[in-house]
Amino acid sequence: MCIIEPENYQxxxxxxxxxxxxxxxLEMIEKNNTWELVKRSIDKPVIGVKWVxxxxxxxxxxxxxxxxRLVAKGYAQKSGIDYNETFAPVARLDTILTxxxxxxxxxxKLFQLDVKSAFLxxxxxxxxxVEQPEGFEVKDAGHKIYKLRKALYxxxxxxxxxxxxxxxxxxxxxxxxxTSEVTLYTRSVQEGNLIIVSIxxxxxxxxxxxxxxxxxxxxxxxxxxxxxxxxxxxxxLGMRILQTD
Amino acid sequence: MLSKFGLEDCKPxxxxxxxxxxxxxxxxxxxxxxxxxxxxxxxxxxxxxxRPDLMYATSLLSRFMNGPTKIHMGAAKRVLRYVxxxxxxxxxxxxxxxxxxxxxxxxxxxxxxxxSRSTSGYAFSFGSGAFSWASVK
Numbered sequence: 001m002c003i004i005e006p007e008n009y010q011x012x013x014x015x016x017x018x019x020x021x022x023x024x025x026l027e028m029i030e031k032n033n034t035w036e037l038v039k040r041s042i043d044k045p046v047i048g049v050k051w052v053x054x055x056x057x058x059x060x061x062x063x064x065x066x067x068x069r070l071v072a073k074g075y076a077q078k079s080g081i082d083y084n085e086t087f088a089p090v091a092r093l094d095t096i097l098t099x100x101x102x103x104x105x106x107x108x109k110l111f112q113l114d115v116k117s118a119f120l121x122x123x124x125x126x127x128x129x130v131e132q133p134e135g136f137e138v139k140d141a142g143h144k145i146y147k148l149r150k151a152l153y154x155x156x157x158x159x160x161x162x163x164x165x166x167x168x169x170x171x172x173x174x175x176x177x178x179t180s181e182v183t184l185y186t187r188s189v190q191e192g193n194l195i196i197v198s199i200x201x202x203x204x205x206x207x208x209x210x211x212x213x214x215x216x217x218x219x220x221x222x223x224x225x226x227x228x229x230x231x232x233x234x235x236x237l238g239m240r241i242l243q244t245d
Numbered sequence: 246m247l248s249k250f251g252l253e254d255c256k257p258x259x260x261x262x263x264x265x266x267x268x269x270x271x272x273x274x275x276x277x278x279x280x281x282x283x284x285x286x287x288x289x290x291x292x293x294x295x296r297p298d299l300m301y302a303t304s305l306l307s308r309f310m311n312g313p314t315k316i317h318m319g320a321a322k323r324v325l326r327y328v329x330x331x332x333x334x335x336x337x338x339x340x341x342x343x344x345x346x347x348x349x350x351x352x353x354x355x356x357x358x359x360x361s362r363s364t365s366g367y368a369f370s371f372g373s374g375a376f377s378w379a380s381v382k
Contacts, residue, residue: 094377101371105338
């Protein structure tokens with residue numbers, strides 16, 4: 001079987017499943033407080049947006065989900081005007097393996113969280129304006145544009161914006177960032193109790209000495225971000241991890 | 246991965262590289278399929294994330310990504326045959342070992358036939374499985 005994915009809005013304008021998928025994406029954007037409608041003015045560069053459609057399949061080839069993603073045409077952005085820095089650090093493989101070795105040696109369990117639409121959580125430092133998405137123009141405000149508070153997919157600065165966001169949140173939660181590995185954070189509330197967290201873009205691996213502290217950390221994270229709780233760490237970066245007692 | 250290279254039924258060997266064989270850039274043999282060679286080395290590089298035993302061989306093979314010869318290709322396929330015999334290998338990290346940090350390091354002192362530069366390697370552990378390793382020329 002071959003699934004043909006739509007290329008543009010015209011092809012799905014009358015398709016119910018895809019309309020639903022686009023609504024879902026916009027709801028996520030609204031829920032995240034991503035943007036606000038503002039008046040257009042000629043001195044602000046406005047970036048176009050585009051719908052990208054993806055059919056997610058189950059392993060047996062049947063359709064799991066229609067996914068519509070709204071992306072900004074980041075290639076039109078100009079350095080120094082629309083964005084400054086674009087990089088986000090990721091954990092080194094050695095760091096992850098060291099964390100696994102340490103947890104095993106101490107008899108700690110490793111857990112994993114996955115941030116849904118991580119990049120949409122990133123707060124922008126620059127002023128960025130985008131057009132309204134095709135098919136979902138606000139009534140009587142077709143000439144208006146959106147001013148972004150948070151990142152959209154496709155923006156040059158989205159990885160950086162997300163990293164800044166999670167970094168700020170972890171510091172607020174009293175985590176200390178490692179000086180030699182900026183994606184590794186530790187927190188020790190009382191003597192002898194330790195929790196270690198590693199950030200790999202939208203994947204979070206964490207371990208620590210007390211189960212109570214670990215579930216408290218999970219609660220803190222799930223309150224702030226849309227998360228999937230993946231439970232015990234079992235797959236990461238193409239590696240399979242098996243934890244036994 | 247082995248079936249990707251048509252080697253799912255290949256005969257296993259017990260060590261990844263032939264002992265005493267020195268690979269060099271120009272070895273007099275014919276040129277091999279560069280695309281295929283790169284694919285094999287790329288796949289092996291992926292495996293080195295959890296297989297320190299493939300680290301040296303893979304890093305050695307990766308030096309010949311530009312213009313691999315039939316001899317290089319032979320060596321690469323031999324590594325795949327070694328993989329065939331060691332499919333069940335993984336790293337085990339165990340509890341309650343002494344929490345000593347142990348490091349190993351060695352170099353081959355100008356071992357390269359092409360430019361007389363050295364290759365060095367290291368591995369670190371807390372007493373059980375290694376968690377950090379590399380082989381660098």
